[in-house]
Amino acid sequence: ETGVTQSPTHLIKTRGQQVTLRCSSQSGHNTVSWYQQALGQGPQFIFQYYREEENGRGNFPPRFSGLQFPNYSSELNVNALELDDSALYLCASSLDPSDNYGYTFGSGTRLTVV
């Protein structure tokens, strides 16, 4: 059984650019949630995808968007990058939307915006 894998592990982008982060969910999990963790802070909920549909969204602007594919893998897209978008982006998969204690987190993608 594989865990959650995220790619790339590190990324440097320039302000104004666009970025796509990828997440492969754990086998058997159909729900993916994305979190942003700024330095020295706890993770903040961006959104959740369940069976290819957005199933909840945190307080993030529309330039943060996502996709979930039929194999339940997911992408996080951020347009018009700002310096404050620099953070660790964590993906978590679960068996279903309510299974918070069954969350499996990936190791994250460290995004630096310069």
Place this chain on the structure above:
Amino acid sequence: DQQVKQNSPSLSVQEGRISILNCDYTNSMFDYFLWYKKYPAEGPTFLISISSIKDKNEDGRFTVFLNKSAKHLSLHIVPSQPGDSAVYFCAARDNNAGNMLTFGGGTRLMVKP
């Protein structure tokens, strides 16, 4: 507005002693609380949870206590081991607000041999 707060950014304890990590919350609609542990370069891993209808949950060396009237929970680790050194996050769920978890800022625990 931080709904979940961990007021101690760091904690240092001696191996074998008790570690107590604290967490306060403001949203009375939270119905489930969880603790996660995070090592450097890894994602958070689930440690232990407690429902709002209980006041204590125990799992081996880890016990979580919930005081609803004070909106406070704590994680006790007894005895502490050097391998417990990590960042610990408290998280809470409001079942009426979707499936998101609200995390505290974390406490870095250092267990000295």
